[in-house]
Amino acid sequence: MRTVNVNLGDKSYDIIIGHDLKKQIVDFIQGQKFSRKALLITDTNIAPLYGEKVQAILNEAGLDAKLAVILAGEQSKSLACAEDLYTQAIQHGLDRKSPIIALGGGVVGDLAGFIAATFMRGVPFIQMPTSLLAQVDSSVGGKVAVNHALGKNLIGAFYQPKAVFMDLDMMKSLPKREIATGLGEVVKYGYIYDKEFYEYLLVHKDEILDLKSEAISHVIARSCEIKADVVSQDEKEAGLRAILNFGHTLAHAIEKETQYKKYNHGEAVAIGMVGVAKISNKLGMIDEKIVTDMEKLLAMFNLPEKAQDCSVENIYADIFHDKKTVNGKVNWVLLEEIGKVCISSNVPEQIVKEAIAEILA
Ligand SMILES: NC(=O)c1ccc[n+]([C@@H]2O[C@H](COP(=O)([O-])OP(=O)(O)OC[C@H]3O[C@@H](n4cnc5c(N)ncnc54)[C@H](O)[C@@H]3O)[C@@H](O)[C@H]2O)c1
């Protein structure tokens, strides 16, 4: 078992990574002053696999947790779905000290966290991520949100969980495509922060894809350490935290333009990273070889480098809804070298449009 701490003063919390975390979960909950009524939010794929098992653990810890099951998929990250969950929380009798527990991938985590942040102006929140993407990224750092028709994650908050419990055994039921999507965010950490980690990914790619225990737990723990390190320095994205958005300006536009159906988030991030690497190359910041090596690494992890069914004009229009856009200027996270990025709002329109054209199939 490994523990990574997210150091945020009185909002600090632990990420517990391991197998069979029943004891850790029970001990943690019994050490809190939670009310008995709780809401365990999960989705239609995860409920039959782990819903009752986790409900029983919560019960053993003294909670009366109602299992609330949302439809699996990005479409559920909506205000309509949030409204239904508020109703279930009220009907089950939750109060201000009642915990909300997210058992699922990033969709469940972002949505449940949004409910926890807003229900009764904020109730305790616990993350139990079940997808690789959620374990390496979305369950850590406190970004919670739902989507708006005009863009991704536009309605949300920064709301930290009280604890994150990652059961590595849950990875066994994860479809292969979801492993790849998680690896999209993992690759991101190498490029933005840690060249050694990037090299580890290259050397150990087969063990990672086969979910070999040592390799996958290192990948998850190192990803959490990097994210915790960044978030601890800049919880609310005043500056540094924007590096975690590497590739996301284009990714979110691609997801929206394809109605969140064609590309998973991590796949869109892969394409978006190629896009910003191309922009960085066109600006003379990096050699073309870094871009082609990135394409090769992503392909090794079964990730796409080009997006279908999008137009340059639509993607270009969407990027202005990005949360890093200020006064009509997009703040781009650009690559300086492997392991180092910088932020720049000074990228000519022509270069952006050329790069977008090159990542569209
Ligand atoms: N808050 C953040 O910091 C942050 C970071 C990255 C991504 N995100 C968000 O996360 C979402 C993507 O997360 P995701 O990739 O986990 O998607 P997801 O939640 O849709 O999960 C992917 C699929 O895998 C299934 N699944 C999850 N765990 C499983 C398991 N153990 N066994 C079998 N099936 C399982 C789900 O039911 C779903 O069908 C996006 O909305 C993205 O914007 C948020």
Ligand SMILES: O=C(O)C(=O)C[C@@H](O)[C@H](O)[C@H](O)COP(=O)(O)O
């Ligand atoms: O935690 C962060 O900060 C991130 O940017 C992590 C991203 O992987 C994640 O997709 C995030 O939700 C995107 O943030 P947003 O502010 O662009 O919605």
Ligand SMILES: [Zn+2]
């Ligand atoms: Zn992301």
